[in-house]
Amino acid sequence: MEGYIVKILVTGVAGFIGSTVALRLLMRGDHVVGIDSINDYYDPQLKRDRLARIAEAGGDRFAFEQVDFAHHEALDAALADKAFDRIVHLGAQAGVRYSIENPRAYLHANLAGHLNMLEVARHRGAEHMVYASSSSVYGGNDTLPFRVEDRVDQPLSLYAATKKADELMSETYAHLYRLPQTGLRFFTVYGPWGRPDMAMWLFTKAILEGRPIQVFGEGDMRRDFTYIDDIVSGIVACLDNPPPDDGEQKAGGSVSPHRLYNIGNSRSENLSEMIALIEQACEREADKELLPMQPGDVRDTFADISAIERDLGFAPTTTIAEGVPRFVDWYRDYHGV
Numbered sequence: 001m002e003g004y005i006v007k008i009l010v011t012g013v014a015g016f017i018g019s020t021v022a023l024r025l026l027m028r029g030d031h032v033v034g035i036d037s038i039n040d041y042y043d044p045q046l047k048r049d050r051l052a053r054i055a056e057a058g059g060d061r062f063a064f065e066q067v068d069f070a071h072h073e074a075l076d077a078a079l080a081d082k083a084f085d086r087i088v089h090l091g092a093q094a095g096v097r098y099s100i101e102n103p104r105a106y107l108h109a110n111l112a113g114h115l116n117m118l119e120v121a122r123h124r125g126a127e128h129m130v131y132a133s134s135s136s137v138y139g140g141n142d143t144l145p146f147r148v149e150d151r152v153d154q155p156l157s158l159y160a161a162t163k164k165a166d167e168l169m170s171e172t173y174a175h176l177y178r179l180p181q182t183g184l185r186f187f188t189v190y191g192p193w194g195r196p197d198m199a200m201w202l203f204t205k206a207i208l209e210g211r212p213i214q215v216f217g218e219g220d221m222r223r224d225f226t227y228i229d230d231i232v233s234g235i236v237a238c239l240d241n242p243p244p245d246d247g248e249q250k251a252g253g254s255v256s257p258h259r260l261y262n263i264g265n266s267r268s269e270n271l272s273e274m275i276a277l278i279e280q281a282c283e284r285e286a287d288k289e290l291l292p293m294q295p296g297d298v299r300d301t302f303a304d305i306s307a308i309e310r311d312l313g314f315a316p317t318t319t320i321a322e323g324v325p326r327f328v329d330w331y332r333d334y335h336g337v
């Protein structure tokens with residue numbers, strides 16, 4: 001609509017995916033209100049650097065509030081004078097392994113936090129809330145590729161359990177309040193401005209520092225790696241297309257305005273292939289320390305993306321052979337190594 005300003009609330013805006021989504025929205029002319037607690041799960045300086053990029057690109061079309069959305073009074077106060085039509089809820093406590101060490105962080109951010117964002121969406125009359133789930137909800141599912149119609153009742157980690165719980169809470173709000181929502185099960189996202197706790201970052205860092213890399217599952221693991229720009233295209237396509245409240249069954253099975261999609265590359269790549277690409281980009285060979293699977297880990301992930309392809313024409317375009325060197329180049333440039 002000409003002249004119509006779209007205002008979007010992005011949670012976890014200082015995070016890897018949230019910051020890249022905010023940039024894309026600002027680049028196309030939308031207004032973005034971003035919130036983030038800037039917690040110290042990993043180096044907050046990286047989060048501040050991401051925010052600085054967004055602020056530079058967005059100018060007065062970008063507003064930021066530092067707030068913990070698990071505290072509903074603080075959240076309501078932070079948003080009281082902010083206008084927005086749609087929400088992209090990407091803030092969360094991420095990471096499978098850390099949920100063994102600090103389970104309460106997941107209860108706080110992913111359960112109380114998700115409920116608070118649902119309440120915001122409901123009371124502010126949001127047209128659509130797109131939120132992050134995770135491929136980890138598939139647990140040890142051994143029918144590959146993973147389909148949104150598969151049952152997901154056996155999570156292998158508390159992280160996965162909280163993401164599945166988010167999908168259930170969202171379904172209730174879609175049913176009771178007809179709140180349009182899209183839940184996205186992301187598959188191992190990587191790329192520039194990525195997350196320091198993820199394998200690709202840890203391997204790159206260790207290889208460049210001449211330290212051994214710890215390869216879990218003896219390297220016999222497969223992941224559906226998804227390049228950040230492809231994920232962001234999928235998120236924005238969803239944001240622009242709220243599910244209609246027409247009583248028809250949606251992807252994932254809901255008859256309320258609630259869709260569930262996988263967003264992956266729809267290729268399952270061997271961990272050793274990913275390591276070989278990092279070695280190539282770093283021009284160094286890795287010293288590999290082969291270790292058993294870690295508790296909570298899943299051996300294979302592989303996304304069936306036919307639902308989002310069919311409904312929204314989503315098609316990932318970046319292979320790991322293209323994406324891994326882009327990540328390594330960014331890593332070296334950012335750290336000056």
Ligand SMILES: NC(=O)c1ccc[n+]([C@@H]2O[C@H](COP(=O)([O-])OP(=O)(O)OC[C@H]3O[C@@H](n4cnc5c(N)ncnc54)[C@H](O)[C@@H]3O)[C@@H](O)[C@H]2O)c1
Binds near residue numbers: 039090
């Ligand atoms: N990166 C992946 O491979 C991947 C895969 C599956 C799902 N996801 C999900 O996608 C979303 C984004 O992930 P990411 O990789 O960008 O993670 P990230 O950790 O880089 O970003 C999350 C952001 O949320 C913020 N946050 C956490 N708790 C908060 C709270 N209570 N209040 C306000 N802000 C809070 C953090 O400070 C952080 O900046 C998460 O929901 C994550 O679970 C990511």
